[in-house]
Amino acid sequence: MFYFIPCDNCKHKRTIKKDGWIFTCDAFPDGRPLNFIYEHNYNEPLCNNNIGFESLESEISS
Numbered sequence: 001m002f003y004f005i006p007c008d009n010c011k012h013k014r015t016i017k018k019d020g021w022i023f024t025c026d027a028f029p030d031g032r033p034l035n036f037i038y039e040h041n042y043n044e045p046l047c048n049n050n051i052g053f054e055s056l057e058s059e060i061s062s
């Protein structure tokens with residue numbers, strides 16, 4: 001089974017990963033919790049720390 005995780009297309013995603021492999025972003029600076037992938041409703045406005053998904057495409061088109 002495959003899951004689409006829009007985090008890969010979010011402008012808050014960080015290029016440096018914690019310990020070299022743990023995904024981090026502005027919302028989850030210590031690493032995204034594993035249950036976030038399966039339980040988060042991506043239609044909700046915020047992910048964590050008052051930060052929500054913002055598309056890279058909107059930044060590119062600006």
